[in-house]
Amino acid sequence: MSIDLSQFLPSFLEESDEGLALMESGLLDLEPGDDESINAIFRAAHSIKGGAGTFGFNQVTDFTHLVETLLDEMRDGRREIVGADIEILLKSVDCIRLLIEAEKVGETCEDSRIGHTTDLLNQTLALSDSSNEESNEQASVESTNVGGSSQTSWQIEFIPEHHLVQTGNDPIFLLNALADLGEVSIRCQSQLPAFDELDPEELFLTWQIELIADVDEDEIREIFEWVEDECQLNITKVETVEQVLAEPEHIASENTEAPVPQIEPEPVTAPEASIAPTSAPAASTPATNDKANKPAAKATVKAKPDAGSIRVGVDKVDSLINLVGELVITQSMLSELGNNFDLTKVERLNAGLEQLLQNTKELQESVMRIRMLPISFAFNRFPRLVHDLSLKTGKQVDLVINGEQTELDKTVMEQIGDPLVHLVRNAVDHGIEAGEQRIANGKPAQGTITLDAYHQGGNIVIEISDDGGGINRDAVLNKAIEKGVVEPGVTLTDSQVFDLLFEPGFSTAKQVSDISGRGVGMDVVKRNIQALGGRIQVESEQGQGSTFRVYLPLTLAILDGQLVKVGDQVYVIPLISIVESLQAKAELINTVSGDLVLYRLREDNVPVLPVYQLFNLPADNKDVEGCLLVVVEADGQKVGLMVDDLLAQQQVVIKSLEDNYQQVDGISGATILGDGSVAMIIDIPGIIDMALSHARDKQDQFYQSMTQEHV
Incomplete structure (x- = not known):
């Protein structure tokens, strides 16, 4: 078997x-x-x-x-x-x-x-x-003086439960482990039932084993610890076998090695069915204690793709079972209404459909809860990480974790791990000062990094904060000017300055270490967070510390969306990205160089992006004045999407466009609407990048035309 x-x-x-x-x-x-x-x-x-x-x-x-x-x-x-x-x-x-x-x-x-x-x-x-050598030396000498060392003989009776092999335990591994302790002799017996009652997946063998080894009973029982609840185990100490250290003349007159007692295997009366794979090694050849001469027993385990798994609480499973029961009842009621349907049953039909809608929504929420895991699964790696970095940097750092029971979708959690690691490493390396510097600044020598997680609306917020030296705003801005990222003399808010840290290759570190400082990684952190539909925000006060705040959707499978119409197409805009929707007023519209249209929204000049132009669609209205604008925001940058009509708000199930077709700029996925049609989900960070690129192209064209006219 x-x-x-x-x-x-x-x-x-x-x-x-x-x-x-x-x-x-x-x-x-x-x-x-x-x-x-x-x-x-x-x-x-x-x-x-x-x-x-x-x-x-x-x-x-x-x-x-x-x-x-x-x-x-x-x-x-x-x-x-x-x-x-x-x-x-x-x-x-x-x-x-x-x-x-x-x-x-x-x-x-x-x-x-x-x-x-x-x-x-x-x-x-x-x-x-x-x-311990000195304390053991005297005992060793006394043992030699009495003429020999001793090994104990043990009789072991191993009677496994019939279902033992069904739990993945093979007795041959246990017997090989015993052979590692000393010399063994084995006798195998069968307790086979009648042939018509024989179950080929059950075990009907027992073993009588003699072990000669200088071990105690606990060491033997430890081998069987893995199956102690699935077997009957009897261990008896029989005798002590003396191996006499005699004089040469005595050795010449006696056998140099006493034969090891052998227990011959009894014949097994059984039907002509082979059960050899689970039988013990042959008893006629005692196992040796030399591992080099004994073939290693290794299970044949074929590598399979890791599909992953989730441990689900019984309460969540019970909730699912109850909801499925409700669905079955509703389905039965609707099926009955469908038989010989007439107009007198319309009211009952509407009630049944309403109940079906409610049950489906609750079932969807319950299924989503199954995928939700405590964020402690992601946070658990950080105590060790901070411990190792503290030793490497010579800094005293204490890690405080809050909100570890906050739940997050398993897929999001798996993908956010690496960005969080990079942020924590930066906090230790760049954020926390050396002990002597902290003391000189009136701080305790030990710095503190705090990880916190909490829900905010339909998002989860993860904060990585430290009480270190903070970010030097001027140093960041000067480095950005030096690298040509921003123009000299430009006025930027603190948020905009700190966002420069996420520019590719940007670093203010005076010394590169093997932890950080090469200017790689922070741009990847931002890109990975954006790929999850999230965003990152930085707050810092020089001398007091910094906080990196990551906003993430609870799940990547479903999002709350606003349906909009552009021409004859319907698109979905994630609600989390929408600032507001409005009808454009003529007096607030400005056209600047290169035909770039800006809309004055209180303190901001928001670029207007006609969606029909972006996706080459026919549109009902191509005039900005009086059009519908959906103002969206990502990475602190706002843009007004010009659409034809606002439709309903609803939860949509996200389908990967890349898996089923190919990646499309400005589109993050697709969904199937209630009428069976397909609607594209707009990628807000991507479309803002496209809008800014579009604006730059317009400006370049304008400047080129002005230069040619001047010439």
Whole structure:
């Protein structure tokens, strides 16, 4: 009976991720005397090692065994908890993660960090062994004086539950693990039922095992810990086998090695059906303790595409079940109305359709809630990141996390991780000053970085703030002038100056480090946030600190949109981008160089962009005066979209245009309306870029024509 272990691999990977996260957070907070934390860290490492052994991930098992040994010394009080060892264990967590990732795709991990950290672990454990050498030396001498060393003989009865293999556990891995402890002899027996009652997916074998090894009972039980709830295990200590250290003449007269007791396997009476894949190794050849001579037992696990998974609370599942039940009831009612329908049933039909609409909306909201995860999944990486950066920069930095239970769509969370990492790295490297500088400025030596998340309307807001030196406004503006990004003498608001930080290649760092300062990354941060339909805002006060505020939609699957008509086409404008809609007044319209039309909206001159021109459409109205303007904003820049008509507001399901057709400038996606027609969703940041480019082209054409006339 062959079991496909690959079906259990996703569960192991998910549990391993959780275990590694637990180890990392526990190690960062670990203090001497914290027995509960060190035990939790040890259990996490032990579970990862056991799971890896089940799948035959030998690299993971061997490396984690070293980690487990070091943790075991800490929890037993044989080793003090010191910062140096914690740093080695943190590096080990990274290595285990690398090894698991390599095993997942069936590759051998060649990363140099593995070998380096393995050496550190071995050196640390060797130092521990040498510190106990003196105390062990006398005991060793006394043992020699009495003429020999001893090994214990153990009788082990292993009776697994019939369903054991269905949970991904194969007894052969357990038997091989026993062989690593010492010499084993094995006898396998069957308890097969009648042939017509035989289930090929169940296990009907039991094992009698003799183990000769210098181990205690706990070490044996540890091997079976992974299946302790799915088997009957009896372990009996039989005797002590003396290996006498005699004089040469005594050796010459006696056998040099006593034969290991063998237990011959009893014949198995069974139907002619092969169950060989789950049987034990042949008992006639005792297993050796030399791993080099023993073939490694490794499960055949085929790498499959990672579809991802979400853990969903039972309350959310119950809500879905209830809503589906309501839908079934409504569908039955409408089906009944459809039979022999007449005008007297119109009122009931309308009521049923209204109920169907309500049920569908609630079902949609419930399904969306399933995709929502606490943002702590994204925030959990930052304590370790800040810890490592603090060591690298020599700065004292405290990380405060708030709002970690704020929920965000899984897809958005996966894509926002890297931009947040870059912002936190910048906060440590650029934001927080060195300790002596902070003290000189009347601040505590330890700086503080705060991560916060909260809901605001239909968005989630993530704030990364620090109490560092703030952004030097003049330095940013001067650098922008030096690089030709802005013209000398131009007047900019603080917000506009700070937005210059996101220009490609822009950096005010006086010294480039391996953390930041090369002028790459911040433009990518902004671009990635915009790709998610979000925006970023910067606030800073020199000497007091800075705040980077990221606004993101809760989900990428659905958006609230305003339907507009341009010619014979319907477009969707995201409501989050709309400032206001208005009818243009003639006295507020100005035409400047190059036929660029501006609309005076209170304190702002807003460029007017006729959508029909942008997409080459026929339009009912081509005159700006009296037209409908939808004023939208992105990145602090406003533009008025000239449309023919405003239609309804509604939630729309976003469909990827790139996946189904190709990328189109100014369009972020498409949706299907209630009448079955397709409407394009306007990409507001993209269309503003197009508008500004259009305006620059108009100005260039105007200046060229003026120059030619002058000549």
